[in-house]
Amino acid sequence: MTTPLTLTPGTNPDGTHHLAVTGEIDMSNISSLADALDTTSGPLVLDLTAVDYLDSAGLSVLFAHADRLQLIATPLLAPVLTISGLADLTTVHGLDSGLPPTY
Template sequence: MTTPLTLTRTTDAQGRPVVKVAGEIDLSNTGAFASALEDTTGPIVVDLTEVLYIDSAGMSVLFTHAGRAELVVTPLLAPIIEVSGLTSVTKVSGMEG
């Protein structure tokens, strides 16, 4: 069974594509998550502020796009993002809390 995940595409004030993610990211839905990020070229903002859970498969998708992605997270996800090492390979905001 696929875990519910909502992916919304918008643009930010600088015109960069934004993928807003809501729900849980796990092995059952990483294909859709990866596709949403692959549908754009160049810099992308990945807004994870409504993500309640992310597993290693979801983290793998983020690492794949780390060279061009800026992540927006909440203090809930901040420890996972930091321990994974993503903060050393991509810009992450929302870590404070």
């Protein structure tokens, strides 16, 4: 069974390509995201604010394009983006919840 995933392409006012992703990114639907990233050239802003889940298959595709991506994410994805090291390879906006860390 394929997990629902919606990809909405666009262009920012400065001409940079933009791709909004909605749903869960997992092994069942990663080919759709991979195809969209492969067919978009140049810098790309990838909006993950409506993504509820990101597995290792999704991470591997993002790693393959990290040199040209800027990510927009929510604190929900912060652990996976940070622990995987992806946040160190590309710019990620929106990970800070504005709250002090809890220990």
